[in-house]
Amino acid sequence: MEEENNLKFIFWEITAACNLRCQHCRGEKKERIAGKELTLPEIKAVTEEISTFSHPVVVLTGGEPLLREDIFEIAWHVSSKKIEVWLATNGTLLNKEAVEKIKGAGISRVSISLDGKDSITHDSLRGFKGAFTQAVKGIAYLRSAGVPFQINTTISRQNYDQIQDIIGLSQHWGAQSLHLFFLIPIGCAKDIFRQQEITAQEYEKVLNYVTEYSKKNSFYIRPICAPFYFGGFKKERVSSHAADKGCLAARQMLFISSQGKVFPCGYLPLSAGDLREDSLESIWRKGKIFVTLRKQKPKGKCASCRFQADCGGGCRARAYALSQDYLAEDPLCIYSVA
Numbered sequence: 001m002e003e004e005n006n007l008k009f010i011f012w013e014i015t016a017a018c019n020l021r022c023q024h025c026r027g028e029k030k031e032r033i034a035g036k037e038l039t040l041p042e043i044k045a046v047t048e049e050i051s052t053f054s055h056p057v058v059v060l061t062g063g064e065p066l067l068r069e070d071i072f073e074i075a076w077h078v079s080s081k082k083i084e085v086w087l088a089t090n091g092t093l094l095n096k097e098a099v100e101k102i103k104g105a106g107i108s109r110v111s112i113s114l115d116g117k118d119s120i121t122h123d124s125l126r127g128f129k130g131a132f133t134q135a136v137k138g139i140a141y142l143r144s145a146g147v148p149f150q151i152n153t154t155i156s157r158q159n160y161d162q163i164q165d166i167i168g169l170s171q172h173w174g175a176q177s178l179h180l181f182f183l184i185p186i187g188c189a190k191d192i193f194r195q196q197e198i199t200a201q202e203y204e205k206v207l208n209y210v211t212e213y214s215k216k217n218s219f220y221i222r223p224i225c226a227p228f229y230f231g232g233f234k235k236e237r238v239s240s241h242a243a244d245k246g247c248l249a250a251r252q253m254l255f256i257s258s259q260g261k262v263f264p265c266g267y268l269p270l271s272a273g274d275l276r277e278d279s280l281e282s283i284w285r286k287g288k289i290f291v292t293l294r295k296q297k298p299k300g301k302c303a304s305c306r307f308q309a310d311c312g313g314g315c316r317a318r319a320y321a322l323s324q325d326y327l328a329e330d331p332l333c334i335y336s337v338a
Contacts (some may be wrong), residue, residue: 007054007284009253011061011088011266014043014071016258018063020090021127024115024154024196026187026266027063037258038275040070044077046256046275051081053281056253059111061088061266063258066098072105079106086111088152092131094138099145109176110142110149117165121158136173143174154181155206156196163206167213167221177220180206182332184225184267185321200332225267225318227311228333246312250293254284264293267317268326293326300329307335 015037016027038046050058058078065071066089079085087102091112102110112135116122119132126132142149151170153159159166163180170178183197198206207229210221223229227246249264256262260275262283272287284290297303298313305311314330322331 006252007056007254009059009248010050010056010256011059011253012256013062013258013266014060014065014074015068016063017067018090019067019092019128020064020131022090023125023127023191024156024183026184038260040073042260042275043074046260046280047078047081047083049280051083054284055083057084057086059086059088060107064090064093066093072101075102075105075107079108084108089113089138090126090131091135091138092128094135094141096141096145099138099141099147102142102147103145108148110147111152111179112139112142112149113152113154114166114169115154115156116159117162117169121162125154125156125158139173139175148176149174150177150179151175152179152181154183155198155203156183157198158196160198160202160206163209167219171219177222179222179224180210180226182223182225182315182318184315184317186267186269186317200334203332204334225315226332227314228307228330228335230310230312246310247315248312249316250290251312254290256280262287264289265317268320270320270326289326296327298329299325299327301335302329302333305335 018025050056060071060075065087068074075085075087085105085107086109087107088111091114114122114132114135115125116132119130122132122135123129139149151166153166155163167178182203203226207223207226210223214221230246249268253265254262255264255266256275261271262273262275262280263269263271270289272289273283293316298316298319302308302314314333316326318332319328319330320326
């Protein structure tokens with residue numbers, strides 16, 4: 001199948017350890033301490049294999065990847081294989097020395113997580129006083145060193161009314177783009193989902209605002225975990241930036257946990273295999289859940305929706321989180337099949 005040879009993104013959780021206590025973390029609280037993680041030799045072996053069958057963008061994430069002492073050696077090894085490397089960080093550990101090491105390791109882009117327009121909102125969601133100030137300082141270091149970066153924001157009830165401000169700040173700081181993540185009730189986020197979730201109609205309002213904003217501005221905003229952004233009645237949403245439409249899980253991306261388990265994405269906690277037992281290529285091509293997601297249509301209204309070609313059938317992670325069936329219809333899509 002075409003999808004089997006179209007691996008574009010690998011999100012690799014280098015460590016589960018983290019210095020923050022984010023309310024919406026996809027990891028469980030007990031997983032925030034590193035343990036039994038892939039060793040440097042194991043990571044290098046997997047990297048060697050990746051280079052033999054694909055050249056995706058590898059995003060080194062966590063936890064907080066900068067807590068791993070060999071993070072820059074890992075990044076350098078990946079980049080030395082002519083594989084593009086990005087780093088996803090909360091930004092609090094970025095300083096002049098770290099940014100220089102980022103450049104030296106061949107990391108071509110850094111994503112900074114910011115979940116509010118100010119310290120009141122961001123620090124509350126991140127569980128650490130001073131997180132916002134430190135992240136903004138980290139952005140200044142990146143900008144000064146000429147390292148491209150993007151802003152990642154998880155939308156919740158607490159920051160729903162700040163989207164316009166966050167867009168403005170992202171542009172002011174010189175970000176390449178803003179990625180808006182739709183909250184998925186997994187890990188720690190399960191505890192706060194009912195209090196922090198916004199309605200399907202409010203999500204649609206956000207998407208409509210992004211659409212109208214993008215018509216008038218060149219700044220790139222990408223909704224994440226919102227495949228219906230590319231479908232529905234507003235076909236003008238699909239722009240030249242939107243080559244990768246719909247849900248990319250198992251079709252163009254995969255997620256590797258710190259312990260070597262492989263998943264369709266970081267928000268769908270169903271393992272397709274273990275890198276300590278199987279090759280990544282074999283898991284990508286033959287893993288049961290990967291094959292199922294590529295071949296089987298989703299259920300419910302998503303099965304016969306006329307916008308499925310653009311949407312890709314909705315978010316499988318959200319469907320699983322709310323129904324325990326990863327083929328169920330996406331509960332946050334407001335469109336009907338008619």
